[in-house]
Amino acid sequence: MKDVAVVGVGMHPWGKFKDKTLNGMCRVAVEAALSDAGIAWRDVQALAAASSRFSGGKGWGLNGNDIVEEMGMTGIPVYNLSAGCAAGANAFNVGYSLVAGGVYDMVMVAGGEKMPKGFIQTSGVADTTDPEYVRQLCVGMPGPGFWALLTRRRMAEYGTTEEQLAKVAVKAHQCGKHNENARFRQEFTLKQVLESAVVSDPLRLYEICPVSDGAAAVLLCSAEAARKLTTEPVWVAGSAVATASFSDGITRGVGGMSPPGNTHHSEAKLAVAKAFEQAGLGPSDIDFVELQDNTVYYELAFPEEWGLCQPGEAESLLEAGETMPDGKLPINPSGGFLCFGEATTAQGLFQICELTWQLRGQSGPRQVPDAKVGLCQTLGLGGNGAAAVLKR
Amino acid sequence: MTDKAVPVIEGLFSDTAEGPRLLGSRCAACGTPYFPSSAVCHNPECSDSRIEEAFFGPGGTLWSCALQNYPPPPPARYDEPYEPYLLGMVDMDEGLRVMARINAADITAVEIGSRVELELDTLCKGGEGEDVITWKFKVVQP
Numbered sequence A: 001m002k003d004v005a006v007v008g009v010g011m012h013p014w015g016k017f018k019d020k021t022l023n024g025m026c027r028v029a030v031e032a033a034l035s036d037a038g039i040a041w042r043d044v045q046a047l048a049a050a051s052s053r054f055s056g057g058k059g060w061g062l063n064g065n066d067i068v069e070e071m072g073m074t075g076i077p078v079y080n081l082s083a084g085c086a087a088g089a090n091a092f093n094v095g096y097s098l099v100a101g102g103v104y105d106m107v108m109v110a111g112g113e114k115m116p117k118g119f120i121q122t123s124g125v126a127d128t129t130d131p132e133y134v135r136q137l138c139v140g141m142p143g144p145g146f147w148a149l150l151t152r153r154r155m156a157e158y159g160t161t162e163e164q165l166a167k168v169a170v171k172a173h174q175c176g177k178h179n180e181n182a183r184f185r186q187e188f189t190l191k192q193v194l195e196s197a198v199v200s201d202p203l204r205l206y207e208i209c210p211v212s213d214g215a216a217a218v219l220l221c222s223a224e225a226a227r228k229l230t231t232e233p234v235w236v237a238g239s240a241v242a243t244a245s246f247s248d249g250i251t252r253g254v255g256g257m258s259p260p261g262n263t264h265h266s267e268a269k270l271a272v273a274k275a276f277e278q279a280g281l282g283p284s285d286i287d288f289v290e291l292q293d294n295t296v297y298y299e300l301a302f303p304e305e306w307g308l309c310q311p312g313e314a315e316s317l318l319e320a321g322e323t324m325p326d327g328k329l330p331i332n333p334s335g336g337f338l339c340f341g342e343a344t345t346a347q348g349l350f351q352i353c354e355l356t357w358q359l360r361g362q363s364g365p366r367q368v369p370d371a372k373v374g375l376c377q378t379l380g381l382g383g384n385g386a387a388a389v390l391k392r
Numbered sequence B: 001m002t003d004k005a006v007p008v009i010e011g012l013f014s015d016t017a018e019g020p021r022l023l024g025s026r027c028a029a030c031g032t033p034y035f036p037s038s039a040v041c042h043n044p045e046c047s048d049s050r051i052e053e054a055f056f057g058p059g060g061t062l063w064s065c066a067l068q069n070y071p072p073p074p075p076a077r078y079d080e081p082y083e084p085y086l087l088g089m090v091d092m093d094e095g096l097r098v099m100a101r102i103n104a105a106d107i108t109a110v111e112i113g114s115r116v117e118l119e120l121d122t123l124c125k126g127g128e129g130e131d132v133i134t135w136k137f138k139v140v141q142p
């Protein structure tokens, strides 16, 4: 396998942009990544793109073809990758694999999304053989309700308080207020979070990420190509995707087996473990992590599930300020999904942008001091997990 | 339940002589329970898929619960005006973990670890005034 470098990253800010087109937003992100790397669109040899079910792609998830039409039809191969909310990270993994395998020297990875208003409908088909459809029809358990179940279980197991849940949101906004690409840049007090509307008891409005519009792009290249472009590339130490394992304790449809212990989110755990293994690094080697915080629960549960801290330790790390950018285990210095909102298929790539800026020392007031190694993770419907380890 | 009642989806549950049961299957080789029923065993460790019909219920233990405070997006169904309902994940005594609504006055009346019991109950009214039935659990012992 060849070494792979990130030489350009770019984003269109996250928000709600009624008057902008998805193609126009993707162009902003792709042009920013090209200009960051100092190359032209015609130099790109292939495009790996996140497929969306909410916007663009001609309704077929052909979002990469939209981008090629928008940027200029150079005849390059396009890979459209679908993995629910992990699609951007899945596309990153395919782009990485193509460069690492020596197929191409210069690959663009892109994802853009304009989300519908309000709470999203998770199942895209009216088909009683689709477990997600059956769950929503027979029970009616949208994302926040499901996250609330997990949260209440954690509260019972570890004594997590509503105040601690709210503190995760407070901390997220203390970071995100410094991020010019974030949608929500104001600080919230603990009182404001605790007084926000209950969406799904015990979770409140400011503890759950809304849906956003956004786009992000990442330019990957071989070590030889990187040397011509920069003296300080960021390296992909590990990139992995995984799917959920059969023994996972989280029922994907309406029924499954009840395994012992907390064997949850195996797709995320497997992807993180594979990315670490590929990098030859472990939890103690990373300086910060960008993880998928659809809700505050995940910022407490994920670090424990991946061995970044001990089970039940997350709350005390949070309260001691150790998850802030200058702490022992910085989590989501970008502000995370809570400050960005979820532009589902672009999320995995906004994380790569943040890791790159952090590793270059370009993150300003939210900078993790002397960041050398970063981990990022997303997961999506269907049991899709993805993770990457980047280093300088 | 009125005379006119239809299941939300056919073949997922039944009001048997012994009481309400979920209709699923189980692999006789590895013991894995399936709900809804599966034609083959999906356990990658199992090389001898032997699927048998299985009935699940009525007893279980509440793994966790939450409140659905806002009206869920389609295809979820509910009657107007919307009334928040309780969501639960239940570990049934047969080794099946199942998602369901929980019948209880409110969330403070339910505790994780409570014993619960399967019941077939109205999800909402259908287009012709019929009761649309789904599976739920009620708390029998807090």
Ligand SMILES: [Zn+2]
Pocket: B027, B028, B029, B030, B031, B032, B041, B042, B043, B046, B047, B048, B049, B050
């Ligand atoms: Zn089996």
